[in-house]
Amino acid sequence: MKQDNLTLLSEFLHKRENIDPARVTPETSLEELKVDSLLLLELLFEFEDKLGVAIPHDIPPPKTVGDLLGIVDGLKVGKDA
Amino acid sequence: MASARRVAVTGLGLVNPFGGDLADFFGRMLRGESAVRLFTRKDEVTRPLAVPAVRCANFDAEAALGRSLPYTMDRYSQLGTTAALSAWRDAGLPATKDAPRNDWGVSWGTALGGTLTFENGYFDLLRNGRERVPPLSVVLGMSNAAASHISIQLGLGASCATYSVACASSAVAIGEALSKFRSGEVTLMVVGGSEAPLSYGVVRAWEAMRILALGDEASAARACRPFSSDRQGLVLGEGAGAMILEDWDHAVRRGARIYAEFAGCGSTSDHDHLVRPNADGQMRAMRMAIQDGGLAPEDIDYINAHGTATREGDPIEIAAIRGVFGSRSGAVAVSATKSMHGHMLGASGVIEAIITVLSLASQEAPPTAHLDDLDRECTGVRHVTGGSLRGSLRAALSNSFAFGGSNTVLAFRAVH
Numbered sequence: 001m002k003q004d005n006l007t008l009l010s011e012f013l014h015k016r017e018n019i020d021p022a023r024v025t026p027e028t029s030l031e032e033l034k035v036d037s038l039l040l041l042e043l044l045f046e047f048e049d050k051l052g053v054a055i056p057h058d059i060p061p062p063k064t065v066g067d068l069l070g071i072v073d074g075l076k077v078g079k080d081a
Numbered sequence: 082m083a084s085a086r087r088v089a090v091t092g093l094g095l096v097n098p099f100g101g102d103l104a105d106f107f108g109r110m111l112r113g114e115s116a117v118r119l120f121t122r123k124d125e126v127t128r129p130l131a132v133p134a135v136r137c138a139n140f141d142a143e144a145a146l147g148r149s150l151p152y153t154m155d156r157y158s159q160l161g162t163t164a165a166l167s168a169w170r171d172a173g174l175p176a177t178k179d180a181p182r183n184d185w186g187v188s189w190g191t192a193l194g195g196t197l198t199f200e201n202g203y204f205d206l207l208r209n210g211r212e213r214v215p216p217l218s219v220v221l222g223m224s225n226a227a228a229s230h231i232s233i234q235l236g237l238g239a240s241c242a243t244y245s246v247a248c249a250s251s252a253v254a255i256g257e258a259l260s261k262f263r264s265g266e267v268t269l270m271v272v273g274g275s276e277a278p279l280s281y282g283v284v285r286a287w288e289a290m291r292i293l294a295l296g297d298e299a300s301a302a303r304a305c306r307p308f309s310s311d312r313q314g315l316v317l318g319e320g321a322g323a324m325i326l327e328d329w330d331h332a333v334r335r336g337a338r339i340y341a342e343f344a345g346c347g348s349t350s351d352h353d354h355l356v357r358p359n360a361d362g363q364m365r366a367m368r369m370a371i372q373d374g375g376l377a378p379e380d381i382d383y384i385n386a387h388g389t390a391t392r393e394g395d396p397i398e399i400a401a402i403r404g405v406f407g408s409r410s411g412a413v414a415v416s417a418t419k420s421m422h423g424h425m426l427g428a429s430g431v432i433e434a435i436i437t438v439l440s441l442a443s444q445e446a447p448p449t450a451h452l453d454d455l456d457r458e459c460t461g462v463r464h465v466t467g468g469s470l471r472g473s474l475r476a477a478l479s480n481s482f483a484f485g486g487s488n489t490v491l492a493f494r495a496v497h
Contacts, residue, residue, distance in 0.1 A: 017149050038153065041216035 388417020
């Protein structure tokens with residue numbers, strides 16, 4: 001688990017949904033954090049933007065913060081990241 | 082022909098450029114105060130905008146809707162949902178969603194929908210060198226987004242429809258709701274419209290039609306002068322308005338305050354020209370609204386005119402009013418409040434309907450601002466100028482005549 005990515009996620013959720021960063025742990029379910037399908041799209045976009053990565057369209061839908069970070073952590077970071 | 086099922090107006094709400102509440106807004110209308118200011122917008126690339134316009138500069142989406150919701154909305158939805166929630170509170174309806182509301186719905190109007198979202202997307206792609214646009218662009222930009230947000234926020238399960246009929250959009254939305262009451266399909270409807278048109282592209286497009294009023298810091302407030310001999314065109318504005326329409330018996334049973342009765346509606350098409358209005362089409366719409374409301378021309382004491390202050394449009398509307406009211410035209414009070422709140426395109430119909438309803442409720446109608454020199458082509462009616470008109474106002478019309486030749490007239494009746 002890359003700590004930077006967890007921070008990026010918790011900062012985004014704090015800014016957008018006023019969610020306490022302490023609640024955002026790898027075990028937390030995305031549903032519990034009120035991450036619906038639209039917010040997930042925004043999160044994926046945010047990761048792509050900030051990290052310079054391309055997240056494939058056919059990823060399995062993540063259920064927890066850890067699932068989501070697992071997808072992001074595994075990607076090759078682009079040269080303009 | 083009048084229906085047995087009557088419709089009450091029990092709640093009013095808006096987001097307006099003065100930044101105050103409903104009473105504040107209507108008070109300013111009665112005093113003839115203009116909300117038009119010089120609107121400027123500039124960045125490093127685009128030629129700067131500097132036109133008289135109406136902007137809701139004090140609108141705070143987060144204060145009105147909370148932190149999360151505004152992110153999922155184009156500005157036109159933020160304005161619209163805020164107006165709807167305000168009307169809901171004004172009607173004394175409960176904030177909770179406990180009871181099923183499957184015979185309560187939304188009927189909304191917007192001419193341009195999420196045009197600011199589209200423009201931002203094009204900027205990203207074509208100017209900022211980005212390869213993609215934000216992932217919520219579709220749901221921000223879609224023209225039914227405001228209506229759907231209102232339905233979701235208030236738990237309304239009946240029809241949720243959006244009408245896009247240019248400058249008559251929200252008038253059409255209000256009119257379409259009437260038939261749903263009469264058929265028994267609905268008991269309560271949130272109706273209205275919202276518009277946020279102050280993008281570069283939209284302002285430039287209206288400029289190119291050569292019908293935008295010009296002005297600078299000093300002259301902007303007086304830029305829109307309907308029926309005046311020196312009128313020079315319209316002023317674009319952003320804003321939103323909402324009304325709660327309610328089955329009369331339902332409103333009476335719950336002890337709701339009834340502002341006025343929404344009595345009738347008339348909709349016609351000029352079938353003639355895209356932008357040149359036609360007095361015959363407008364006359365047919367006014368007559369239809371009067372008849373539909375079980376009224377006679379003699380019952381109409383006030384007309385909130387479409388009155389955009391274009392050279393061509395104003396005399397045609399006055400000719401149409403003269404045609405409908407004949408020898409009584411001189412007794413019918415007429416004012417064009419776009420002189421103060423500007424032309425909010427798809428939201429104009431509801432803003433003017435709200436003004437019409439409040440005029441009946443208070444027995445006081447606002448003036449046309451800046452009408453010092455009446456155009457000879459616009460004479461023959463009782464223009465309200467200088468200040469408000471107090472008097473017996475039994476029934477009133479609100480005219481909305483759209484580009485494309487679509488005319489909608491709403492008829493309201495006073496309750497006292």
